[in-house]
Amino acid sequence: MSRKIGVVTGSRADYGLLRPLLRAIAAREELALRLYVTGSHLSQRLHSVDEIHADGMPVAAEVYIGEEFDGAAAVAAAMGEAVKRFGAVLEKERPELLFLLGDRSEIFAVGAAAALCRVPIAHLHGGDCSGGAVDEVFRHALRKMSYLHFASHEAARRRIIRMGEAPERVFRVGAIGLENLHELDFPTQAELEADLAFSFGPRSVVVTFHPETLVEPAAAERQVSSLLAALDDVGAQALITGTNADCGGERVATLLAAYRERNPERCQLVSSLGTRRYLAAIRYAAGVVGNSSSGLLEAPALHQGTVDIGDRQRGRLAAASVIHCGHTREEIAAALEELFSPEFRRTLPEVRSPYGDGRGVAAAILDHCLPFLERGIDLRKVFYAPELEVKA
Secondary structure (H helix, E strand, O other): OOEEEEEEEOOHHHHHHHHHHHHHHHHOOOEEEEEEEEHHHHOOOOOOHHHHHHOOOOEEEEEOOOOOOOOHHHHHHHHHHHHHHHHHHHHHHOOOEEEEEOOOHHHHHHHHHHHHOOOOEEEEOOOOOOOOOOHHHHHHHHHHHOOEEEEOOHHHHHHHHHOOOOHHHEEEOOOHHHHHHHHOOOOOHHHHHHHHOOOOOOOEEEEEOOOOOOOOOHHHHHHHHHHHHHHHHHOOEEEEEOOOOOOOHHHHHHHHHHHHHHOOOOEEEEOOOHHHHHHHHHHHOOEEEEOOHHHOOHHHHOOOEEEEEOOOOOOOOOOOOEEEEOOOHHHHHHHHHHHHOHHHHHHHHHOOOOOOOOOOHHHHHHHHHHHHHHHOOOOOOOOOOHHHOOOO
8 A cells, every 4th residue: 555645835936846756756656646736826826736737747635725925914814724724634635744845834834734633744945044034934943843854955954953853854865956957858948938038148147036024025126126227237138037925026026027018128027937947047048136045056056157135045055156145236236247257157167056966866855754654653752952961
């Protein structure tokens, strides 16, 4: 009898990262994949569940948690729906292990439901840091809810252990999403340009900008306005991806759409590129600009440069190809000029990602899980802190 393994995806971003793991689970006869789709995948504006269906991934349940994700009250309401509805799904499904990735609010809510239903959690990308987003809090809380931990680098593994998780349940495996670089069949530059109606040149960049959720929502408008002005200042061609379901995201989306209307000759706006087209676009562009984690994870692995704006990704390990800058128009323009400079571009072929090369990550994760599944998981964890033990 196959062991039922659950995986939750709540956004286009985590689905792209999870795809190698989903395929690895589905390929093993001793495992039965149960994919649960929720969050912005099912919203009318983003509706990225279409990408999942197009991949032919079998969906065990679509768990709708609301339509509004812009504003603290709306996100809190969606989290409440997620706890309630996933409680019912998990009580019925009873997976032997549930994979959760990262730090988003809806994933935290699923983790709470799983804890209540006594479903063991395997957490991916715990121990990472992103100090400019409220996601940081959710990631650390999920870490304590989880039984198995799969860290993307050694510092993350050590952070997890310092939070009281026993070392025998914490594994450094690298970044799971980098396995896509070896699995996917990418379009050629000509094919992608025809598909997107966009031409890649020496000053073309992939722009992905999300609100920093630990500041007031209005700050996102000021920040993206500075970014767009800087793109004008340096004459950049911009392939802009849509925002995710964060507080302030609707305001950012409005500004991006208006910029596209004003600059149709050197700008294209696509609500969701999907993993295959997004990674191909990074390959053919001069670099990545914005504050997405992809600028620190995928771009260095593709030997491409990144302009990382502001604090959203503060604390993450960064390769030498990542240029950090502030939010002002002048700071962003200066970073872009560095990105385009011949001196900087000559360094890119030697760049190495601190998150590994992505080879064999999914298989390693499952190999680590199987012994725990075979002998049974006891959720009564002991806080690991030998240095604090007091002898009677």
